[in-house]
Amino acid sequence: MVCEIVCVGTEILLGDIVNTNAVYLSKKLAEMGISVLRQSVVGDNNSRLTEMLMQALERSDIVITTGGLGPTADDITRDKCCEVMQTELVLDEDIKNEIENYFSSKGLKMSESNIRQAYVPKDGVVLKNNNGTAPGFAIEKNSKCIIALPGPPREMKPMFEESAVEILKKYSTACFVSHNVKMIGIGESLMAENAADLLEGENPTVAPYAKDGECLLRITSSGETKEDAEKKALPVVDEVVNRFKEFVYAVDEENIETVLVKLLKKHGLKIALAESCTGGYAAKRITDISGASEVFDCGIVSYSNEIKNRVLGVRKEDLETYGAVSEEVARQMAEGVRTLGKADYGVGITGIAGPLSDATEKPVGLSFVAVSDEFSTECIKIMTGRKDRDYNRYVNGSRAFDAVRRKIIRRYEEQEEL
Amino acid sequence: MVCEIVCVGTEILLGDIVNTNAVYLSKKLAEMGISVLRQSVVGDNNSRLTEMLMQALERSDIVITTGGLGPTADDITRDKCCEVMQTELVLDEDIKNEIENYFSSKGLKMSESNIRQAYVPKDGVVLKNNNGTAPGFAIEKNSKCIIALPGPPREMKPMFEESAVEILKKYSTACFVSHNVKMIGIGESLMAENAADLLEGENPTVAPYAKDGECLLRITSSGETKEDAEKKALPVVDEVVNRFKEFVYAVDEENIETVLVKLLKKHGLKIALAESCTGGYAAKRITDISGASEVFDCGIVSYSNEIKNRVLGVRKEDLETYGAVSEEVARQMAEGVRTLGKADYGVGITGIAGPLSDATEKPVGLSFVAVSDEFSTECIKIMTGRKDRDYNRYVNGSRAFDAVRRKIIRRYEEQEEL
Numbered sequence: 001m002v003c004e005i006v007c008v009g010t011e012i013l014l015g016d017i018v019n020t021n022a023v024y025l026s027k028k029l030a031e032m033g034i035s036v037l038r039q040s041v042v043g044d045n046n047s048r049l050t051e052m053l054m055q056a057l058e059r060s061d062i063v064i065t066t067g068g069l070g071p072t073a074d075d076i077t078r079d080k081c082c083e084v085m086q087t088e089l090v091l092d093e094d095i096k097n098e099i100e101n102y103f104s105s106k107g108l109k110m111s112e113s114n115i116r117q118a119y120v121p122k123d124g125v126v127l128k129n130n131n132g133t134a135p136g137f138a139i140e141k142n143s144k145c146i147i148a149l150p151g152p153p154r155e156m157k158p159m160f161e162e163s164a165v166e167i168l169k170k171y172s173t174a175c176f177v178s179h180n181v182k183m184i185g186i187g188e189s190l191m192a193e194n195a196a197d198l199l200e201g202e203n204p205t206v207a208p209y210a211k212d213g214e215c216l217l218r219i220t221s222s223g224e225t226k227e228d229a230e231k232k233a234l235p236v237v238d239e240v241v242n243r244f245k246e247f248v249y250a251v252d253e254e255n256i257e258t259v260l261v262k263l264l265k266k267h268g269l270k271i272a273l274a275e276s277c278t279g280g281y282a283a284k285r286i287t288d289i290s291g292a293s294e295v296f297d298c299g300i301v302s303y304s305n306e307i308k309n310r311v312l313g314v315r316k317e318d319l320e321t322y323g324a325v326s327e328e329v330a331r332q333m334a335e336g337v338r339t340l341g342k343a344d345y346g347v348g349i350t351g352i353a354g355p356l357s358d359a360t361e362k363p364v365g366l367s368f369v370a371v372s373d374e375f376s377t378e379c380i381k382i383m384t385g386r387k388d389r390d391y392n393r394y395v396n397g398s399r400a401f402d403a404v405r406r407k408i409i410r411r412y413e414e415q416e417e418l
Numbered sequence: 419m420v421c422e423i424v425c426v427g428t429e430i431l432l433g434d435i436v437n438t439n440a441v442y443l444s445k446k447l448a449e450m451g452i453s454v455l456r457q458s459v460v461g462d463n464n465s466r467l468t469e470m471l472m473q474a475l476e477r478s479d480i481v482i483t484t485g486g487l488g489p490t491a492d493d494i495t496r497d498k499c500c501e502v503m504q505t506e507l508v509l510d511e512d513i514k515n516e517i518e519n520y521f522s523s524k525g526l527k528m529s530e531s532n533i534r535q536a537y538v539p540k541d542g543v544v545l546k547n548n549n550g551t552a553p554g555f556a557i558e559k560n561s562k563c564i565i566a567l568p569g570p571p572r573e574m575k576p577m578f579e580e581s582a583v584e585i586l587k588k589y590s591t592a593c594f595v596s597h598n599v600k601m602i603g604i605g606e607s608l609m610a611e612n613a614a615d616l617l618e619g620e621n622p623t624v625a626p627y628a629k630d631g632e633c634l635l636r637i638t639s640s641g642e643t644k645e646d647a648e649k650k651a652l653p654v655v656d657e658v659v660n661r662f663k664e665f666v667y668a669v670d671e672e673n674i675e676t677v678l679v680k681l682l683k684k685h686g687l688k689i690a691l692a693e694s695c696t697g698g699y700a701a702k703r704i705t706d707i708s709g710a711s712e713v714f715d716c717g718i719v720s721y722s723n724e725i726k727n728r729v730l731g732v733r734k735e736d737l738e739t740y741g742a743v744s745e746e747v748a749r750q751m752a753e754g755v756r757t758l759g760k761a762d763y764g765v766g767i768t769g770i771a772g773p774l775s776d777a778t779e780k781p782v783g784l785s786f787v788a789v790s791d792e793f794s795t796e797c798i799k800i801m802t803g804r805k806d807r808d809y810n811r812y813v814n815g816s817r818a819f820d821a822v823r824r825k826i827i828r829r830y831e832e833q834e835e836l
Contacts, residue, residue, distance in 0.1 A: 040457065283719045
C-alpha cells in the first residue's frame with residue numbers, strides 16, 4: 001500500500017509558512033508501515049488541484065490532503081476531492097448546528113460562508129474537528145482512499161490521531177515500533193563504532209543519528225502486531241542501554257531537561273542556575289516544563305564580572321587572574337548560586353558562545369560547566385569548535401543538565417543498588 | 419514564467435527532516451516575481467524521479483531541484499536531470515582537483531565515489547559549492563531550465579544566492595519588494611480596520627498578518643526595476659508608520675529584542691530583568707543577540723516568593739496580600755532588579771503561563787509586566803485568554819520589551835523633537 005501527501009495552500013507556495021504537516025504525516029505513516037511515495041504542495045487553484053489529485057490517485061492507493069477546508073471561496077479541497085472520487089457534497093444538519101453553536105458560544109455571529117463547512121461527501125465518512133470548525137472526511141471507493149484534513153497543525157494533528165489512524169490501519173501491512181536511546185557526552189562516530197554489530201541487524205534495524213550536542217540510536221522493528229514488534233525491539237534496546245551506560249540519559253523521553261526535572265522531583269531536590277554565556281537559556285529550558293516550580297526557585301544571569309562577584313560571590317582576583325571563562329569561575333558560580341538559592345544542586349555556566357571571540361585569546365566554543373552539591377563541585381570543559389551562538393548555548397545547557405543528572409544518579413540511585 | 423520545486427530525498431518522505439529548502443526557495447522566487455506552481459518531494463528512486471522531472475518540465479518553464487548530488491549510489495539527481503534534458507555527464511578536471519584538495523586540506527583520503535561529484539552535464543553551467551564538495555548545475559535547453567542545488571541548506575542557500583539568482587533573473591517578469599511594518603499592543607482586526615482603505619490598494623498591496631503577540635502590515639509593490647518598485651512602496655510604508663505611531667516597533671527588523679538592544683546601545687543604557695513566569699526566556703531572547711553584554715548585566719529568575727523577597731526585595735506582606743501574580747509584585751520586581759543590577763531600566767514579569775492555573779483563582783494567561791526607570795514605574799496587565807505556555811511566555815517578553823522601547827522613546831527621542 002502506497003500513499004501520497006498533498007498539501008493545499010498558496011501560502012505554502014509563496015514561502016510564507018513552513019510545511020510542517022508533511023513531515024508530521026510522513027513520520028506517522030512510516031510508523032504504521034505505510035510508504036509515502038510523494039509529498040506535493042499545490043495552490044488554491046481549481047484545475048491544478050484536480051490534476052494533482054487525479055495523478056496522485058493513479059499512482060497511489062491512499063491520498064491524504066491537508067488544507068483548503070475553510071469557509072471561503074478559495075477553500076476548494078472539499079469540492080475537488082468529491083469531483084475526482086465521483087461523489088457529491090450534501091448538507092450535514094448536525095455539523096451545521098455544531099458550527100452555529102461554536103459561534104454563538106463565542107458570542108460571534110456565523111456568516112453565510114461558514115455553512116460551506118457543513119457540506120460533506122455523500123459517500124464519505126466525516127472526521128470530527130475538536131479544535132476548529134472545519135470537519136475533515138474520508139472517501140473510500142474503487143480501492144482508493146482519500147482522507148482530507150484541515151490545514152492548521154493544531155487541528156490537523158488531533159484529527160489524524162483521533163480519526164484517520166483508525167481508517168488507515170487496514171492499509172497498514174505491518175506494525176512498526178521505534179525506540180530512541182538518547183545519549184549525551186559521546187560523539188556520533190564513537191557511538192556508531194561501539195554499536196557496529198547492532199547496526200547490521202535487520203529486524204530490528206539500528207540507526208545512528210546526531211543532533212545538537214547529543215546523539216541517539218534508533219531501534220525500529222516490525223511485526224504482525226504491535227506487541228510482536230515490541231518483543232523484537234526490546235532486547236536490543238536493553239542491550240544498547242547496558243552497553244552505553246552513563247551516556248544514556250533517556251529512552252524515548254523528549255529531552256534532557258524533561259528527564260532532569262522528573263529526576264529532581266523523584267528525589268525531592270532543588271536546582272539553582274548561574275548563567276553567563278547561556279544568558280537565561282538554561283533557566284528557560286527548565287521552566288519550559290509545566291510544574292518546574294517544584295524543583296527550581298532561583299536563576300541568576302550574571303552577564304558581567306561585577307554581577308558575578310557581587311551577586312554570586314565569585315572572587316574578584318579569580319575573575320582577574322583566570323578570566324570570566326575559566327574553571328575557577330564556573331565552580332564559584334555553581335557554589336554561589338547553590339548558596340544564594342538554598343538549593344541542593346548549583347550549576348555554573350560560563351563560555352564564549354560566539355560568533356565573535358571576546359578580548360581574550362580563548363576560542364569561540366570554549367565553555368566551562370560546573371555542578372555543585374553539598375559534598376563536591378565538578379567541572380566539565382567543553383570545546384565545540386563551532387562559532388554558532390545558538391548551538392553553543394544549547395549544548396552548554398544540555399551538558400550542564402546531563403552533569404546534574406549523572407551526579408544525582410551516582411548519589412541517590414547507584415548507592416541503592418549496592 | 420512558472421517554476422516548480424522538486425526536493426529529492428527519501429529522508430524527507432520518512433519524516434526525518436523538515437523540508438525547509440522548499441520554503442526558502444519559494445520565498446526567494448516570489449520576491450523575484452517567479453510564480454511557484456508546485457512543490458514536490460520524491461525519494462531517491464530512479465523511475466519516480468524521472469517521471470517527476472518529465473511531468474514538471476511539461477507543466478513549467480523552470481524546475482529547481484534540491485538534494486541527490488552527493489557521492490553515493492543513491493544520489494541520482496545528476497543522472498536523471500541529464501536524462502530528461504537529453505544531455506550527458508562529462509568529467510570536469512577542475513572540479514576533480516578541487517574535491518581532491520578539499521579532502522587533502524582536511525587530512526582525509528578521497529574515496530573513489532567522490533569522483534562522481536566531478537561529473538557535470540555537457541550542456542550545462544556548473545554552480546560552484548563554496549560550502550561543500552557537491553557542485554550544482556543549470557541546464558537550459560529547448561526553452562526549459564533545470565537548476566540542481568545540493569540538499570544541505572547551508573550549501574544550498576549560498577549557492578542559490580551566489581549563482582542561481584543570476585541565471586533566474588532573465589525569467590523574472592517584474593521586480594517585487596516587500597516591507598513589513600511590525601506592531602505590538604494592537605490586535606490584528608483593529609489594525610486591519612484602521613488600514614481598511616490601504617488594504618484595497620493594488621500596487622502596492624497591503625496585507626495584514628498576525629503572529630504570537632504582534633501583528634504586521636506587509637506592503638508589497640512591483641515595478642520594472644527594484645528602485646521603481648521601492649518608489650511605489652515607500653509612501654505607503656510611511657503612511658502606515660505615521661498612522662499607527664507608537665504601536666509600530668520596527669519596519670523589517672527581525673524582532674522586538676533586536677530593536678530594543680539597538681535602542682539601548684544607541685543611548686548607552688542598561689537593562690536588568692526580573693522574571694517569574696517567563697523563567698529566563700526574556701533574558702535568553704536579549705542574549706540571543708551577539709553583543710548584548712553592552713546593554714545587559716543582570717537577570718534574576720525568581721521562581722518562588724522567597725527569592726522574590728530575599729533577592730529582589732519584594733515585600734512579604736504584598737506577596738501575601740496581592741499574590742505573586744499582581745501589579746504590586748511586578749512593580750517591586752522591576753524596581754528591585756533595577757537597583758540590584760545598577761541598571762537604567764528594570765523589568766518585572768509575573769504571570770500564570772499555564773497550561774494549568776495556580777492555586778489562586780487567577781486565570782491562565784494573566785500577567786503583569788512592569789518597567790521602571792529612575793523617575794517612574796509603569797505596569798501593563800495582559801490577558802491572553804490562552805492556556806498555551808509557550809505563547810504566554812513569549813508574549814510577556816515581547817510586551818515587556820516593547821514597554822521599555824516606548825519608555826525610552828518618550829524620554830530620549832520625543833523630547834528631542836520638541
